[in-house]
Amino acid sequence: MSETLDKPAAQATLNVVGTRPIRPDGADKVTGRATYGADYNMPGQLVGRILRSPHAHARIVSIDASRARALPGVKAVVTSADFPDLASEMHDGGEAASNLRDLSLNVMARGKVLYDGHAVAAVAAVSAAVAEEALSRIKVIYETLPHVIDVEPAMSPDAPVLHDYMFTEGLETPPTVASNIAKRHKNVRGDVDAAFAAADVIVEDRYTTQAVHQGYIEPQACVAAWAEDGRCEVWSSSQGQFMVRTYCAKILGLEISDIRVTPAEIGGGFGGKTTVYLEPIALALSRASGHPVKMVMTREDVFRATGPTSGAVMHVKLGALSDGTITAATVELKFQAGAFPGSPVGAACMTALACYDIANFTIVGWDVVTNTPKTAAYRAPGAPIAAFAVESAVDDLARKLGMDPIALREKNAVRDGTKASYGPTFQNIGYVETLAAIRDSDHYKSPLKPNQGRGVAVGFWFNIGGESTAAIHISEDGSAAVVTGNPDIGGSRASMAMMAAETLGVPVERVRPMIGDTASIGYSMLTGGSRTTFATGMAVVQAAEKVILDLRQRAAKLWEVSLDHVVWRMGQAECIDPAKPEKKPMTLAALAAQSGRTGGPISAQVTLNAQGAGPGFGVHLCDLEVDPETGHTSIVRYTAAQDVGRAIHPSYVEGQIQGGVAQGVGWALNEAYIFDRDGRMENAGFLDYRMPVASDLPMLDTIMIEVPNPRHPFGAKGVGEVPIVPPLAAVANAMRGAIGVRMSSLPLSPPAVLAALDGKGG
Amino acid sequence: MSKIHITTTVNGDPAEFLASPGMTLLDALRDELGLTGAKEGCGSGDCGACSVMLDGRLVCSCLVLAPEVEGCRVETIEGMAQGGQLHPLQQKFLEHAALQCGFCTPGLLVAAKALLDAHPDPTEVEARYWLAGNLCRCTGYDKIIRAVMDAAADLRQERTA
Ligand code: FES
Ligand code: FES
Numbered sequence: 001m002s003e004t005l006d007k008p009a010a011q012a013t014l015n016v017v018g019t020r021p022i023r024p025d026g027a028d029k030v031t032g033r034a035t036y037g038a039d040y041n042m043p044g045q046l047v048g049r050i051l052r053s054p055h056a057h058a059r060i061v062s063i064d065a066s067r068a069r070a071l072p073g074v075k076a077v078v079t080s081a082d083f084p085d086l087a088s089e090m091h092d093g094g095e096a097a098s099n100l101r102d103l104s105l106n107v108m109a110r111g112k113v114l115y116d117g118h119a120v121a122a123v124a125a126v127s128a129a130v131a132e133e134a135l136s137r138i139k140v141i142y143e144t145l146p147h148v149i150d151v152e153p154a155m156s157p158d159a160p161v162l163h164d165y166m167f168t169e170g171l172e173t174p175p176t177v178a179s180n181i182a183k184r185h186k187n188v189r190g191d192v193d194a195a196f197a198a199a200d201v202i203v204e205d206r207y208t209t210q211a212v213h214q215g216y217i218e219p220q221a222c223v224a225a226w227a228e229d230g231r232c233e234v235w236s237s238s239q240g241q242f243m244v245r246t247y248c249a250k251i252l253g254l255e256i257s258d259i260r261v262t263p264a265e266i267g268g269g270f271g272g273k274t275t276v277y278l279e280p281i282a283l284a285l286s287r288a289s290g291h292p293v294k295m296v297m298t299r300e301d302v303f304r305a306t307g308p309t310s311g312a313v314m315h316v317k318l319g320a321l322s323d324g325t326i327t328a329a330t331v332e333l334k335f336q337a338g339a340f341p342g343s344p345v346g347a348a349c350m351t352a353l354a355c356y357d358i359a360n361f362t363i364v365g366w367d368v369v370t371n372t373p374k375t376a377a378y379r380a381p382g383a384p385i386a387a388f389a390v391e392s393a394v395d396d397l398a399r400k401l402g403m404d405p406i407a408l409r410e411k412n413a414v415r416d417g418t419k420a421s422y423g424p425t426f427q428n429i430g431y432v433e434t435l436a437a438i439r440d441s442d443h444y445k446s447p448l449k450p451n452q453g454r455g456v457a458v459g460f461w462f463n464i465g466g467e468s469t470a471a472i473h474i475s476e477d478g479s480a481a482v483v484t485g486n487p488d489i490g491g492s493r494a495s496m497a498m499m500a501a502e503t504l505g506v507p508v509e510r511v512r513p514m515i516g517d518t519a520s521i522g523y524s525m526l527t528g529g530s531r532t533t534f535a536t537g538m539a540v541v542q543a544a545e546k547v548i549l550d551l552r553q554r555a556a557k558l559w560e561v562s563l564d565h566v567v568w569r570m571g572q573a574e575c576i577d578p579a580k581p582e583k584k585p586m587t588l589a590a591l592a593a594q595s596g597r598t599g600g601p602i603s604a605q606v607t608l609n610a611q612g613a614g615p616g617f618g619v620h621l622c623d624l625e626v627d628p629e630t631g632h633t634s635i636v637r638y639t640a641a642q643d644v645g646r647a648i649h650p651s652y653v654e655g656q657i658q659g660g661v662a663q664g665v666g667w668a669l670n671e672a673y674i675f676d677r678d679g680r681m682e683n684a685g686f687l688d689y690r691m692p693v694a695s696d697l698p699m700l701d702t703i704m705i706e707v708p709n710p711r712h713p714f715g716a717k718g719v720g721e722v723p724i725v726p727p728l729a730a731v732a733n734a735m736r737g738a739i740g741v742r743m744s745s746l747p748l749s750p751p752a753v754l755a756a757l758d759g760k761g762g
Numbered sequence: 763m764s765k766i767h768i769t770t771t772v773n774g775d776p777a778e779f780l781a782s783p784g785m786t787l788l789d790a791l792r793d794e795l796g797l798t799g800a801k802e803g804c805g806s807g808d809c810g811a812c813s814v815m816l817d818g819r820l821v822c823s824c825l826v827l828a829p830e831v832e833g834c835r836v837e838t839i840e841g842m843a844q845g846g847q848l849h850p851l852q853q854k855f856l857e858h859a860a861l862q863c864g865f866c867t868p869g870l871l872v873a874a875k876a877l878l879d880a881h882p883d884p885t886e887v888e889a890r891y892w893l894a895g896n897l898c899r900c901t902g903y904d905k906i907i908r909a910v911m912d913a914a915a916d917l918r919q920e921r922t923a
Binding site for chain 2: 020022023026029030031033035038039217265266267268296299490491651652654656658659660662691694695696697700
């Protein structure tokens with residue numbers, strides 16, 4: 001079931017936007033023709049393989065690769081000695097800034113290994129078998145060091161320190177000793193102590209979550225070729241070809257102009273492919289060997305060495321008046337960053353209370369390095385973790401107040417004009433409409449069966465805009481090629497084509513959307529932050545408008561009328577000069593056919609830095625059933641409502657919502673990184689890192705609320721990230737309903753549920 | 763390490779390749795025969811992205827050794843569309859937007875076709891359990907299951923027509 005609730009303002013006459021055409025890249029993807037990262041080969045390519053640390057924390061005493069180099073068929077071996085030793089420098093990649101030195105040290109360890117799976121050397125050889133054999137011949141001598149995995153032990157003064165140069169930022173008094181605490185974030189409003197003193201009802205709890213992986217099904221893969229003239233080609237699966245280009249240039253000390261990156265089809269990313277792991281190594285191996293080098297991660301590599309998101313320990317305390325007004329909140333968030341600073345705790349602090357209008361609060365966040373893989377962005381980075389804690393506490397508050405959980409949220413909801421907890425003033429948000437949609441749903445009114453529980457939770461994500469380029473080229477038959485610089489991770493080509501078709505007034509089948517390589521289209525920030533349909537879509541629409549202006553000028557010239565007397569309507573130029581009633585409309589195809597006579601090819605490009613991405617809100621409703629014998633949990637019904645601004649292609653918006661829900665349910669019920677005593681990941685495979693399969697889930701119902709974003713030509717808001725924010729708490733709150741016990745540690749796996757049931761009985 | 767000459771039938775056509783003893787069928791298809799529709803998501807039989815039919819049985823090609831397919835019939839995603847026409851499952855996947863990144867799609871289509879060949883009228887629960895060996899991280903399975911059920915209905919009608 002899905003429904004769309006329109007606000008009158010969102011209704012305009014649209015012919016393409018809001019319909020559900022078949023995606024333009026569809027046939028390639030159902031026939032196996034689409035070319036993903038590992039599907040591409042270059043003539044003469046070698047196989048690249050990485051030697052990874054077996055230790056969670058160790059000093060590299062020496063690396064001896066002589067026996068590997070001596071093996072016939074080995075063409076190159078590289079270590080950190082083959083990469084420049086970079087100075088600390090922040091690079092703003094759009095959604096989050098990265099330190100280039102850390103990035104480089106994560107790609108290839110220098111001096112120390114910081115987690116099990118950290119790359120220490122790489123080889124290129126004529127075959128996988130030879131490459132594997134070569135790895136076994138590289139002798140690395142380690143001096144193991146004490147390690148620390150969990151966030152609170154890592155914060156302790158006697159914890160082993162990962163980086164002796166790291167001093168906590170954000171404290172009133174700068175520390176004099178190095179620690180694992182990279183940064184403290186703090187956001188305060190009002191007088192929280194006084195507000196708690198005056199509160200009628202207070203709830204508080206401690207919450208924990210474990211590191212979880214994005215779990216894209218396609219492992220990282222690339223092919224890189226270094227030519228004798230220093231020009232490099234990279235083919236890779238990533239969320240941003242320009243990101244890959246920049247990072248490769250920085251990490252290898254190359255000129256940006258010497259690198260061309262072609263984006264492959266991408267088999268999922270969810271934020272995990274917003275950074276580089278293989279590409280700089282493949283380039284270094286190609287430079288050293290003189291051959292193209294192909295590298296593909298194994299699933300084990302993906303788990304051990306690419307970004308999960310943080311495990312966290314959180315403390316939330318809420319105070320309210322007896323009428324349900326939440327007057328005070330303290331939130332403390334401690335996030336695992338992995339081996340280098342940069343957990344999403346900053347975003348978690350900003351989103352934690354973003355759905356609530358609260359006069360007094362203190363939010364503190366700690367970014368803490370640990371001997372685990374460096375965290376990478378994961379869909380609404382940080383927000384689901386904070387929402388798990390805050391929404392669990394709000395649920396407990398509703399119980400204590402004897403209030404309906406939606407009514408409590410409605411009472412404290414942010415609205416247009418509310419100053420957000422993180423600063424700006426909300427405008428054109430659809431949060432209360434989204435709450436109302438769930439409140440009024442059949443699902444919310446339906447009865448529950450024994451052993452079932454129902455949970456509500458809400459979630460927020462900023463969504464971003466940013467820099468994008470789009471070009472439109474009109475062919476001589478009047479069809480259009482739309483070129484953008486954003487990898488299509490979940491169907492964005494369809495929405496680009498639809499927005500171009502809508503604006504030009506042509507059928508969507510006449511538009512072919514393409515994703516350009518870094519030399520064929522201007523710079524675009526990566527696909528992330530739910531920005532593509534908003535920002536790149538805006539560039540596409542503006543490029544189409546530029547084409548239309550050009551077409552009107554050409555028609556005016558042919559008709560010998562003024563530009564004001566030519567209008568563009570339904571895909572054709574119409575003459576409205578009263579003096580020339582005989583002029584028949586000219587279609588895009590007709591104008592394109594004579595472009596040679598009117599000024600040459602018809603083409604337009606637009607670059608922009610889009611501002612005003614509308615924030616998104618989601619409200620989720622989960623019913624689950626617990627088997628009291630086994631502790632097994634089944635999700636029996638799920639409805640997710642979200643303000644989407646304007647659904648360009650509603651099927652793909654629903655798909656984003658459903659996919660976010662599924663990931664969130666996995667996070668809530670099963671997924672977790674498990675480390676042994678030596679700090680090695682114990683479940684680096686899909687068998688033991690258990691993601692939801694088809695039989696784990698019911699149909700996932702969606703309700704799309706359309707409160708248009710006035711900054712976008714069609715009102716679109718980002719939709720991809722919001723839906724993973726509420727599910728963790730929606731599931732946990734449903735569990736509270738089902739078993740009568742608050743479970744405040746994820747995952748809610750069968751043994752944990754059984755333990756909670758036992759604790760309740762005993 | 764000498765290679766073994768393998769003769770097999772792939773999507774109805776004779777195919778030959780040289781396999782090292784440890785080579786998987788997935789690697790043979792992708793690297794020796796240039797059929798990259800089957801994907802490697804895990805290499806351990808846990809994701810189904812590499813699903814193919816082997817003598818009419820649904821298998822994870824990453825778990826089959828290439829030398830084992832001597833004399834066998836292999837069917838892959840590349841053989842599903844016939845004569846320039848998409849198979850109804852492929853068409854329904856597109857109509858229902860049952861793919862986002864599309865990486866799981868070839869494996870899911872092969873597995874779904876195996877389901878419908880064996881059980882033309884599955885219940886939703888049967889379809890979910892049959893496809894439980896195919897991980898999709900993007901869609902939450904909702905649209906995939908709808909597409910499979912819809913294709914099943916169409917195929918049943920086609921048969922009775
Ligand atoms: S690659 Fe064969 S099951 Fe995953
Ligand atoms: S569509 Fe991406 S994994 Fe299924």
